[in-house]
Amino acid sequence: MATLLARLEAAHPLDRIADALRRAALATAGRGRLGALLHGVGFGHPLHPAVVQFPVGAWMSTAVLDALPGRDTPGSRRAAATLLAAGTAGALPATVTGLADYATLSRQQRRVALVHVAANLTALGCFAASIVARARGDHRRGRALSFAGLGAAGAGAYLGGHLAYAQDAGVSHAAAALPLVPHGWHRIDAVYAIEEGRVFSYTVGATPVVVYRDRDHGTDRFSAFVARCAHRSGPLAEGHMVDVDGEACLQCPWHGSVFRLSDGRAMHGPASSDQTMLRTRVRDGQLEVARP
Numbered sequence: 120m121a122t123l124l125a126r127l128e129a130a131h132p133l134d135r136i137a138d139a140l141r142r143a144a145l146a147t148a149g150r151g152r153l154g155a156l157l158h159g160v161g162f163g164h165p166l167h168p169a170v171v172q173f174p175v176g177a178w179m180s181t182a183v184l185d186a187l188p189g190r191d192t193p194g195s196r197r198a199a200a201t202l203l204a205a206g207t208a209g210a211l212p213a214t215v216t217g218l219a220d221y222a223t224l225s226r227q228q229r230r231v232a233l234v235h236v237a238a239n240l241t242a243l244g245c246f247a248a249s250i251v252a253r254a255r256g257d258h259r260r261g262r263a264l265s266f267a268g269l270g271a272a273g274a275g276a277y278l279g280g281h282l283a284y285a286q287d288a289g290v291s292h293a294a295a296a297l298p299l300v301p302h303g304w305h306r307i308d309a310v311y312a313i314e315e316g317r318v319f320s321y322t323v324g325a326t327p328v329v330v331y332r333d334r335d336h337g338t339d340r341f342s343a344f345v346a347r348c349a350h351r352s353g354p355l356a357e358g359h360m361v362d363v364d365g366e367a368c369l370q371c372p373w374h375g376s377v378f379r380l381s382d383g384r385a386m387h388g389p390a391s392s393d394q395t396m397l398r399t400r401v402r403d404g405q406l407e408v409a410r411p
């Protein structure tokens with residue numbers, strides 16, 4: 120299986136279709152503020168994994184009813200058909216959130232995601248055909264189609280897991296950099312050297328950190344976060360400051376994600392995770408930072 124997945128990740132012939140699907144995703148579900156929302160910007164991580172729970176749960180429940188000895192009673196048939204229809208309707212939000220995620224993937228990830236999409240479309244086709252078969256009274260065929268759909272959805276879920284856990288799709292690269300910050304408080308710089316309204320970059324242990332100073336209700340406020348972009352580890356220290364709705368933010372130089380400087384919140388994707396913040400304190404005129 121590992122060899123197959125490695126071949127899939129390197130399958131250049133898929134790029135034409137995978138890139139066309141990305142363009143379609145960018146033009147629809149991955150577009151603008153709605154696209155950012157569907158991707159999970161503002162929620163702290165992608166929405167798709169949570170949204171798929173409903174259809175998968177409904178389809179699995181259908182399979183349980185279809186496998187039980189009393190499956191041919193009218194009540195069981197009606198319950199199975201209802202669950203099947205509800206799960207298939209629930210595939211719509213799963214599809215649009217998945218498309219919004221797809222627009223943010225790297226080329227290698229898109230190849231795997233394309234097969235993930237194909238498996239899930241196959242599953243949807245089987246479930247839709249199953250609904251039709253059951254409505255026509257052919258419950259035997261309806262059950263067979265549902266089991267086939269569940270198999271295809273299982274293959275799609277396996278590839279989704281590979282995308283998330285082996286290919287880092289949608290995970291926070293900022294959180295992954297945090298363990299490299301040594302425990303305890305670390306001196307950063309003299310407070311007077313950190314000018315208000317500008318971004319300063321430092322290194323703590325092996326981790327780059329950006330520091331920002333502003334004023335909150337008349338008092339100095341310091342914020343510091345890991346300077347590896349949550350999207351794909353872009354060097355935020357090389358980013359530039361932008362204004363979003365009157366808030367000072369930092370834009371990643373790689374793909375343009377925007378993070379609020381005061382609390383690291385992701386304001387614009389493709390990153391959906393917020394930047395990992397460090398604690399700050401002032402001791403003897405020095406700014407110090409520590410892990411949360």
Ligand code: FES
Pocket residue numbers: 348349350351352353371372373374375376388389390
């Ligand atoms: S690495 Fe992609 S937006 Fe920062």
